[in-house]
Amino acid sequence: xxxxxxxxxxxxxxxxxxxxxxxxxxxxxxxxxxxxxxxxxxxxxxxxxxxxxxxxxxxxxxxxxxxxxxxxxxxxxx
Amino acid sequence: xxxxxxxxxxxxxxxxxxxxxxxxxxxxxxxxxxxxxxxxxxxxxxxxxxxxxxxxxxxxxxxxxxxxxxxxxxxxxxxxxxxxxxxxxxxxxxxxxxxxxxxxxxxxxxxxxxxxxxxxxxxxxxxxxxxx
Numbered sequence: 001x002x003x004x005x006x007x008x009x010x011x012x013x014x015x016x017x018x019x020x021x022x023x024x025x026x027x028x029x030x031x032x033x034x035x036x037x038x039x040x041x042x043x044x045x046x047x048x049x050x051x052x053x054x055x056x057x058x059x060x061x062x063x064x065x066x067x068x069x070x071x072x073x074x075x076x077x078x
Numbered sequence: 079x080x081x082x083x084x085x086x087x088x089x090x091x092x093x094x095x096x097x098x099x100x101x102x103x104x105x106x107x108x109x110x111x112x113x114x115x116x117x118x119x120x121x122x123x124x125x126x127x128x129x130x131x132x133x134x135x136x137x138x139x140x141x142x143x144x145x146x147x148x149x150x151x152x153x154x155x156x157x158x159x160x161x162x163x164x165x166x167x168x169x170x171x172x173x174x175x176x177x178x179x180x181x182x183x184x185x186x187x188x189x190x191x192x193x194x195x196x197x198x199x200x201x202x203x204x205x206x207x208x209x210x
Contacts, residue, residue: 044168045150052151059151060141065114066152068167 001027002063007055008032014054028064033071040072087143090132093203094147094157097130099182100203102144103154107131114166118154121173127182132203158182 004022007030011020018036032051039047047070055063094100099122105111107119122129134140134153145151148162156163158181163169172178179186 044171045162045164048164048168049149056151060153067114069171 002030002058003027004030007063007066010054011051015050029067030063030065031067031069033069035071035073037073039070040074042072044070084143086139087147090140090144090147093130093132095160097157097203098159099127099129100132100157101129101154102132102134102140102157104133104135106133111135112153114152115154118156118166118169121169121178122156122182124187125173125179125182125184127179127184130203 004024008020008022011022011032011034012018015034015036015038018034018038020035021033022030023032024030034047034051036047036050038050042050048068051068051070052059052066055066059066101107101119101122103110103112103115103119105115107123110116110119119131132140134144141153144153144155148155148157150162150165152165154166154169156165156169163172163178163181169178172181176186
């Protein structure tokens, strides 16, 4: 079963310089807020794809759902 | 499979090309089978934007082919004028900022209302039926 801690570590390892806040404790549904310098200037689609790519093949399967919010560090939250 | 033709993928691509706004979801707008699909359909319904909807549940290959085509792993997926806008999170974010209304060319309601269970959009498309 996946854990939010595992997801957090995998995101932060795969996207250098990122910080991820992952919640969800049922092992299948997670919510993540990911802040990464790489997101700067990227479209939302591209930002989400970058995170989805970390879990390629697992989303919809082992990880049923990963709700995402992505931000570049400089951008104030809106 | 050595056969290069892929009628299902072609049918999906055609549906995306032919419908200015098309949502691939689990279930139908009136009977969504997943919270993420429900919220995404509700955002479109609240904006009063006409959209085509495809239920991906009847045939697991639809989802497979769709994700291969769009390079997007999850459902729902919203396409506007042939382009992937995003999944549930992006659509929700864009709804809140008013960008979704802008992309759809409709007016943002002054106060976000809870989604009303109205008809008004086109009946759900059924891709598998098109293949006979």
